[in-house]
Amino acid sequence: MKIAVDTAPFSPWEALGEYEREVVQPSFPGKYGAAATFVGTMRDFNDGDAVQGMTLEHYPGMTEKQLELIVAEAFEKWSLLDALLLHRVGALKPQEPIVLVAVWSAHRKDAFEACRFLMEALKSRAPFWKKEQLDTGHRWVEKNTEGY
Amino acid sequence: MKIAVDTAPFSPWEALGEYEREVVQPSFPGKYGAAATFVGTMRDFNDGDAVQGMTLEHYPGMTEKQLELIVAEAFEKWSLLDALLLHRVGALKPQEPIVLVAVWSAHRKDAFEACRFLMEALKSRAPFWKKEQLDTGHRWVEKNTEGY
Amino acid sequence: MIGWCDTVRKPICEDNGMTVKVKFFASLKEQMGCDGATVEIGEVATAADVWLQASGGKALPPNVLVAVNMEYTDQNQAVKSGDEVAFFPPVTGG
Amino acid sequence: MIGWCDTVRKPICEDNGMTVKVKFFASLKEQMGCDGATVEIGEVATAADVWLQASGGKALPPNVLVAVNMEYTDQNQAVKSGDEVAFFPPVTGG
Numbered sequence: 001m002k003i004a005v006d007t008a009p010f011s012p013w014e015a016l017g018e019y020e021r022e023v024v025q026p027s028f029p030g031k032y033g034a035a036a037t038f039v040g041t042m043r044d045f046n047d048g049d050a051v052q053g054m055t056l057e058h059y060p061g062m063t064e065k066q067l068e069l070i071v072a073e074a075f076e077k078w079s080l081l082d083a084l085l086l087h088r089v090g091a092l093k094p095q096e097p098i099v100l101v102a103v104w105s106a107h108r109k110d111a112f113e114a115c116r117f118l119m120e121a122l123k124s125r126a127p128f129w130k131k132e133q134l135d136t137g138h139r140w141v142e143k144n145t146e147g148y
Numbered sequence: 149m150k151i152a153v154d155t156a157p158f159s160p161w162e163a164l165g166e167y168e169r170e171v172v173q174p175s176f177p178g179k180y181g182a183a184a185t186f187v188g189t190m191r192d193f194n195d196g197d198a199v200q201g202m203t204l205e206h207y208p209g210m211t212e213k214q215l216e217l218i219v220a221e222a223f224e225k226w227s228l229l230d231a232l233l234l235h236r237v238g239a240l241k242p243q244e245p246i247v248l249v250a251v252w253s254a255h256r257k258d259a260f261e262a263c264r265f266l267m268e269a270l271k272s273r274a275p276f277w278k279k280e281q282l283d284t285g286h287r288w289v290e291k292n293t294e295g296y
Numbered sequence: 297m298i299g300w301c302d303t304v305r306k307p308i309c310e311d312n313g314m315t316v317k318v319k320f321f322a323s324l325k326e327q328m329g330c331d332g333a334t335v336e337i338g339e340v341a342t343a344a345d346v347w348l349q350a351s352g353g354k355a356l357p358p359n360v361l362v363a364v365n366m367e368y369t370d371q372n373q374a375v376k377s378g379d380e381v382a383f384f385p386p387v388t389g390g
Numbered sequence: 391m392i393g394w395c396d397t398v399r400k401p402i403c404e405d406n407g408m409t410v411k412v413k414f415f416a417s418l419k420e421q422m423g424c425d426g427a428t429v430e431i432g433e434v435a436t437a438a439d440v441w442l443q444a445s446g447g448k449a450l451p452p453n454v455l456v457a458v459n460m461e462y463t464d465q466n467q468a469v470k471s472g473d474e475v476a477f478f479p480p481v482t483g484g
Contacts, residue, residue: 012183013168017161030192030242035160036263037185040484043254044178056483057416059476062460087483094178099484106191107293108390112264115184119256119484125462128483129416140417141482145255188390204389205322207382210366235389247390256484267390273368276389277322288323289388 001083003067005058007090012039012100015086024082024104032081036115037102044094046141052133056089056098059127063087070121074103077117078110085118087128120147149231151215153206155238160187160248163234172230172252180229184259185250186267192242194289200281204237204246207275211235218269222251225265226258233266235276268295298325301333304349311336314377318350321384324360332382337375344371346381359386392419395427398443405430408471412444415478418454426476431469438465440475453480 002019016037024032044051071083086100101118105111123144130141150167164185172180192199219231234248249266253259271292278289303315319332328351335349343362348354356371363382364373375381397409413426422445429443437456442448450465457476458467469475 011165013161013165017159017165020161025243030190033189033191035185035187035189037183037187038256038260039183039185040256041181041183042178043181058483059413059415059457059460059478062457062476065460095173108186108188108267109293109295112186112267112295116260119260123481123484125481126483127415127457127478127481129479130482131416140479143480144482144484145257147257147260206389207319207321207363207366207384210363210382213366271387271390273387274389275321275363275384275387277385278388279322288385291386292388292390 001071003064003071003085005060005063005067005087005089007088009096010086010088010100012037012086012097015100016084016102019084019102020104028081028104031106032104033106034108034111035102035104036108036111037100038115038119039097040099040119042092042094042096042098046132049132049134051094052135053094054092054133055131056092057129057131058087058089063127066126067122070118070125073121074114074118078105078114079107080105080110080114083114083118085122087122087126089128116147123147149219151212151219151233153208153211153215153235153237155236157244158234158236158248160185160234160245163248164232164250167232167250168252176229176252179254180252181254182256182259183250183252184256184263185248186263187245188247188267190240190242190244190246194280197280197282199242200283201242202240202281203279204240205277205279206235206237211275214274215270218266218273221269222262222266226253226262227255228253228258228262231262231266233270235270235274237276264295271295298329298331301328301330301350303334304336304352312338314338316341316346316375316377316379316381318346319380319382321382323385324357324383335381337377341375342371343369343373343375343381346375347371347383356383360384361386392423392425395422395424395444397428398430398446406432408432410435410440410469410471410473410475412440413474413476415476417479418451418477429475431471435469436465437463437467437469437475440469441465441477444477450477454478455480
């Protein structure tokens with residue numbers, strides 16, 4: 001299980017390939033039949049406005065702690081083998097990945113449900129804040145779009 | 149949108165990176181905020197038995213047609229930008245990827261729901277059949293595990 | 297591949313030149329002993345008639361799925377000359 | 391970074407050496423004009439008391455979230471010397 005919050009850009013599909021090859025496969029060879037993943041990428045629009053860039057603020061320490069709690073909850077609720085959670089902070093441009101959530105399990109039901117749970121829990125509980133750079137200045141994102 | 153059924157092994161994360169880079173990003177730059185994916189991998193056990201290998205049979209022509217119908221349904225039901233669906237056929241060994249389903253959309257709800265729908269629809273409607281090689285001989289898989 | 301069965305002709309009809317192509321898959325193919333067959337049909341025929349003809353009069357197992365021209369249907373579907381009629385067990389892909 | 395506010399001392403108490411570290415984030419940090427503050431507390435204090443002290447008597451905005459030692463709680467939570475008390479707007483990550 002790996003959770004990371006970093007200012008450095010990441011390549012979600014490479015990170016997934018690397019993590020599966022280096023961690024999941026050696027730890028659970030032949031045991032995982034399902035991997036569900038979600039990748040959130042920065043759009044160039046939000047709420048009807050063009051967005052030039054974004055700054056992602058977080059609460060160092062609490063963010064990681066909340067992410068660990070959320071992942072632990074998922075492992076209690078579902079039968080999971082492994083999980084990977086990456087979240088970008090700092091200055092981002094459109095098309096850059098923001099978040100990656102991935103879970104591995106024996107069967108698909110657990111992977112699908114846990115992946116969505118993790119993403120929704122992250123969005124409602126992990127202390128991150130987005131500030132968008134518009135043509136007309138900056139604005140704080142005040143709430144997330146509905147997940148259900 | 150790409151649908152492929154092939155006897156050749158595939159690397160799901162590489163395929164995803166390549167498809168996003170070469171198709172999704174040039175077609176919808178800055179427009180996709182969400183990608184939900186599912187990867188099914190062959191396990192070395194099923195129904196309590198060790199499995200040595202598997203042969204995946206399909207109905208050439210009908211399989212592709214049904215997959216196209218399923219993807220078209222998903223595009224009608226949800227607001228999606230792109231989709232990638234790969235399915236292996238022929239002889240497989242444990243740890244080899246069987247299926248990849250991926251959808252890209254502006255918002256996460258559509259991606260999550262469409263990805264799961266595609267996978268469940270594929271499992272119930274696309275003509276594929278698994279024959280497992282056990283220590284004691286072969287057996288046809290008679291039904292899928294529950295997805296909900 | 298298991299191979300193709302001989303063409304099955306309706307015994308009581310004269311040859312009207314009307315045939316459908318039958319396909320079997322997976323465990324059903326093994327049970328039938330062939331990939332499929334060419335089956336002669338009458339002027340009015342259903343998928344069930346085709347099954348009876350191709351199987352030599354066996355009952356259609358209850359869980360067998362039926363497709364005509366690669367679309368799911370049921371055994372009461374009318375078929376016409378040139379159609380492809382497939383019979384197979386529940387699908388287990390993914 | 392916006393910077394750290396001066397330590398806020400309870401005006402009516404003598405210095406008892408009991409303080410909490412207050413942190414503000416995102417839009418609330420901009421509104422408060424600082425990253426946080428060190429705030430002196432009495433023997434018995436809640437997160438709401440800390441807010442009043444740190445904000446100079448402003449009302450706690452209704453949607454502001456409260457965390458003590460990096461765990462979510464509410465403004466009625468008791469705090470003790472050495473605690474870290476954070477106030478921030480609804481989260482918008484992911």
